[in-house]
Amino acid sequence: MxxxxxxxxxxxxxxxxxxxxxxxxxxxxxxxxxxxxxxxxxxxxxxxxxxxxxxxxxxxxxxxxxxxxxxxxxxxxxxxxxxxxxxxxxxxxxxxxxxxxxxxxxxxxxxxxxxxxxxxxxxxxxxxxxxxxxxxxxxxxxISLKKEKIDLEDSIVGLKRTQRKMSAKISMASSLKAKDLSFTRISDSGKEKIGTSFKNRRLSRLKLHFTIAKNPISPIGVKTIYLIIATPEGATLYNEAIGSGTFKLNKGEVFYTMKQDILFDNTEQKVAFEYTKDSDLKVGQYTAMLYNDGVLMGEQSFIIK
Structure with missing residues (x-):
């Protein structure tokens, strides 16, 4: 090769x-x-x-x-x-x-x-x-309270019985409650007295004080509270000059003495109504009742001598 x-x-x-x-x-x-x-x-x-x-x-x-x-x-x-x-x-x-x-x-x-x-x-x-x-x-x-059958009356004369029936029909978990209701009498001279019995001649204005109890279920917001002051005969103290009117209650309408809008904030806030009398009140026992959303919040009585 x-x-x-x-x-x-x-x-x-x-x-x-x-x-x-x-x-x-x-x-x-x-x-x-x-x-x-x-x-x-x-x-x-x-x-x-x-x-x-x-x-x-x-x-x-x-x-x-x-x-x-x-x-x-x-x-x-x-x-x-x-x-x-x-x-x-x-x-x-x-x-x-x-x-x-x-x-x-x-x-x-x-x-x-x-x-x-x-x-x-x-x-x-x-x-x-x-x-x-x-x-x-x-x-x-x-349901237990509904067993109590109390006849309702449409007139203000039967308002006391209406209140008891409405209490038996509470079905809303968010209803407001008023507690610690008390009265203060204010004379013409401005002197004040706390109590439940007052002399007519010394009474110029009457303050109702109360506290709104806490309710974790009730939503925060504006609430309208109605005050009814019932006379010994069952009528309502009514004066358009101070804002008296009517509101719906139990599918009907009733008279109220005063109303007030509050911002409910669930902090046990204190609220007061001040009623100025336009004439002498009749002697006897009066009942102040507070309502919100058609439900009784609380009541307290006082006596005029």
Whole structure:
């Protein structure tokens, strides 16, 4: 074999080795690219599954909150904050639904919200259970009181019996109650006297003081309180000059002496009515009665000598 032929064979062998190496490298590159692509696909599918799972949890929480809102509204509970939370939930759901490239930080934030929402559900469930228990207790008491059959009279003469019947028909857990009712007599000279028995000639103005008892179920807001001062004969002290009028009670209308709008804030606030007499009062026992939303809040009697 000649030297030139040996050189050609060596050159061919070298080319063959290079071709084999290139084929091997190309195959390795393809294999690595394929594995990387498969890995990316797995990560994408995993992220999509997490997004779907998180969306499903938020959707379930939203549905439960709406049910809780409905229950609380039926029991006069506070729902304004829950309505705002449901709206925020809907925005979070929409963001998960429409954002294909949601940043990981934002996604983790949404996942963290799920736990907070679930904790809120537990607290509201406890609140609803307490309200149901309270309402059931009041309902049982009302049913028991309804057994008392007291005839109602439409005239002011029967107002005392009307009050007792209305007390037996209390069905609203949020009704207000007045406590610590007391009277102060103010003379023409401005002298004051606390008591329940006053001389006519020394009485120029009469103040009724009372405190509104706490009621965690009653919503905070403006309340109208009506004062009826019933004479010994059962009539109502009435004077349009001081704002006397009528209000609905037991599907009818009755006269009231004075009324006052207050902002009920559930802090055992103190309230006072001041009645100025326009003529001498008849001797005898008078009864002051306070009403709100057709329900008797409280009553107290005083005597004019």
């Amino acid at each position: 000649t030297l030139s032929k040996i050189k050609r064979n060596n050159k061919n062998n070298l080319l063959l080795v290079l071709v084999v190496i290139l084929v091997f490298l190309n195959g390795l590159q393809w294999l690595l690219n394929d594995r990387s692509s498969q890995k990316k696909q797995v990560l994408i599918e995993s992220k999509e599954l997490e997004l779907v799972t998180t969306y499903a949890k938020l959707d379930s929480i939203s549905s439960e909150l709406e049910l809780q809102i409905s229950e609380l509204q039926s029991m006069n509970g506070h729902v304004d904050s829950l309505i705002l939370i449901v709206k925020e939930l809907e925005r979070d759901k929409q963001e998960l639904l429409t954002s294909k490239n949601l940043a990981n930080g934002r996604y983790q934030e949404l996942r963290g919200k799920v736990e907070a929402y679930e904790e809120l559900l537990k607290r509201k469930d406890a609140e609803i259970a307490l309200l149901k228990k309270t309402n059931q207790s009041l309902l049982d008491e009302t």
